[in-house]
Amino acid sequence: MSTNITPPPMPAxxxxxxxxxxxxxxxxxxxxxxxxxxxxxxxxxxxxxxxxAEPQPTVTVTETVEPEAAVEEDAAAATDQNADAKVGEEARNGGAVVKVTKLVEADTITVAGARKSAGADAKYVTLKTVVSNEGKAGMDLTCSLPIVNALIDDQGRRFDTIEDLYDVVGNPECNAQLQPGFDDEMQFVYRVPKDAVVTKWEFSEYDLENEVTPTLVDLT
Structure with missing residues (x-):
């Protein structure tokens, strides 16, 4: 008798x-x-x-260079100084005490009894003053020039007095000594350009031995 055996299925x-x-x-x-x-x-x-980097804005730096001071400014430095006195006030320098009482501008002045013209482009500036001698010796106001002085304008220009101040009507005579303790009227006369604007008057007592700082009088 035969037996049929069925084999197991093969894996797929x-x-x-x-x-x-x-x-x-x-x-x-x-x-x-x-x-x-x-x-x-x-x-x-x-x-x-x-x-x-994102673009940055351009910054422009401008440097300003100050111009060099002009020669005229250097010359006018004297007009920037503080004045020691004004018109009508007494100003002192050493033994000289001066009070400017009036400033007069004119085309002509009287010199030695005659009228003298300043000229077409000029004028005369007269400072009327009272000078007191508080020193130890006499002062010859018109000949020996015991008071060194200068008229100064707004450009710093300095002007000297005209010659022969003793010939100006009203001034002391030459060699008339103003004694200590006395005073006298004195006119300082200058010839300046027609358009000059005077601002200050400078004076000092004459001294050969010592350096003297001038005194300034404001004329404005």
Whole structure:
């Protein structure tokens, strides 16, 4: 008697991938690599863009150079000094005390009994003063010039008195000594340009042995 034995079933074999599946995998993998490269490139570009400095506004610095002082300004420095007195006030320098009582500008003056013209482009400036001698010796106001003086205008120009002040009507005679403790009227006369604007009068007692700082009188 024969027995039929049925063998157990064989395990099923997994399906083998086809060529199409391999091709699709290659395509998908390549696309992923390309996409990753694009993303990486975008990040790199974006990062490099952030590192680029933004353009800054241009700042222009202008340096101003002060011009050198003009010679005229140096010459006019004397007009910037503080005056020691004004018209009508007594001003002292050493033993000389002077009070300017009036300033007169005119085209002519009387000298030695005759009228004298300043000229077309000039004028005379007369300072009428009272001089007091508070020193230890006599003063010859018109000849020995015991009072050194100068008339100063707004440009710093300094003018000397005319010659022969003793010939000006009203002035003391030559060699008339003003004694200590006395005073006398004295006119200091200057010939200046027609357009000159006088601002100050400077005077000092004559002294050969010592350096004397002048006294200033404001005439404005």
């Amino acid at each position: 074999q997994p399906p083998q991938p086809g060529k199409n599946n391999h091709t699709n995998a290659y395509i998908i993998g390549g696309a992923a690599i390309i996409a990753a490269a694009i993303v990486a490139t975008g990040i790199a570009i974006s990062g490099s863009g952030d590192d680029t």
